[in-house]
Amino acid sequence: MSSSYNDDLGLAHLLADSAAQIGNARFRSSDLRVSTKPDMTEVSDADTTIEEVLRSTLSRARPRDGVYGEEFGDNPGASGRKWVIDPIDATRNYVRGVPVWATLIALFERGEPVVGVVSAPALNRRWWAMKGAGAWAGRDQRGGKKIQVSRVSKLADASVSYSSITNWNKVDRQGAMLGLLHEVWRERGFGDFYSYCLLAEGCVDIVAEPEVALWDLAPLALIVEEAGGTFTDLKGRPGPDGGTAVATNGLLHEPVLDRIGIR
Structure with missing residues (x-):
């Protein structure tokens, strides 16, 4: 390097x-x-x-x-x-x-x-x-x-990781998140830093969290992006300081934001 x-x-x-x-x-x-x-x-x-x-x-x-x-x-x-x-x-x-x-x-x-x-x-x-x-x-x-991140391009083939489904009530998006989980191939709650690292390695395709601090995400946003992925908050704004997080392999980012994003 x-x-x-x-x-x-x-x-x-x-x-x-x-x-x-x-x-x-x-x-x-x-x-x-x-x-x-x-x-x-x-x-x-x-x-x-x-x-x-x-x-x-x-x-x-x-x-x-x-x-x-x-x-x-x-x-x-x-x-x-x-x-x-x-x-x-x-x-x-x-x-x-x-x-x-x-x-x-x-x-x-x-x-x-x-x-x-x-x-x-x-x-x-x-x-x-x-x-x-x-x-x-x-x-x-x-x-x-x-x-590098995966090349999965369809939600029906995607794997999602998250930390807690109950926390999604805090942004009034629990129903939307549950809907996304029903669309994808597989969902697992690996949680915390590990979800994003698995995404960067191509092991999962989508990670989302409704409540996070900058220190929770600071190196993870860079790792995901340098692995070829996309990292934003739920409003679609790039960077790790938005208080929420959506990370994907890039190919799935807009479909995910369409379903669980705050527009």
């Missing part, structure tokens, strides 16, 4: 290494501490420790860059670049001992993601991308293979 962001991608992988070491050490530990945040989501001591360590590393390696993380908020920085971190995506999986969880790391420049890494150490797998250099997956950066 050749890109002006090679050094940043290397740093993102180093951050992912640190996060994996902490996350694996605390995963399924008997003394894991879990509390509830004001928004009623769960947070573990692993979440906070990972974000603290990554912020500390970035303060030394990229002192002028901003950092925006799920647990400790926004530090704007002075460079016009910002790292967005979700220390553990799928915390509920993590605290219940389900191995489908990941650290999400992205670098934004001028408001757009240019580097993204998703590290799922309990699955022994990573996904990553740089702007203009494609999307990759493997055990680590050295062993990665380029990935």
Whole structure:
């Protein structure tokens, strides 16, 4: 891979290494501490420790860059670049001992993601991308293979992944989403980061979520797009910051938005 962001991608992988070491050490530990945040989501001591360590590393390696993380908020920085971190995506999986969880790391420049890494150490797998250099997956950066979305072009042949069907009531689109699920070949709730990574690898064709934050999607939008897919919110606006998400292999995007989009 050749890109002006090679050094940043290397740093993102180093951050992912640190996060994996902490996350694996605390995963399924008997003394894991879990509390509830004001928004009623769960947070573990692993979440906070990972974000603290990554912020500390970035303060030394990229002192002028901003950092925006799920647990400790926004530090704007002075460079016009910002790292967005979700220390553990799928915390509920993590605290219940389900191995489908990941650290999400992205670098934004001028408001757009240019580097993204998703590290799922309990699955022994990573996904990553740089702007203009494609999307990759493997055990680590050295062993990665380029990935691409599927070429499925009909809803009747498509596979859909989602996180929660009940959440669709929050945008008054549960009936529309259920209608889409009845149209497709297969539906499964793989959920969270994993749905988008499977889409980028061509294993599923459609992913949609009605309620998400920027840190939930920051590297995933770039990975999907660099794998040849399309990523928007439910209104069809590109990017990971719309509060909702629709990701497809591109061929199915308009038919999906016609059915579940907010127009």
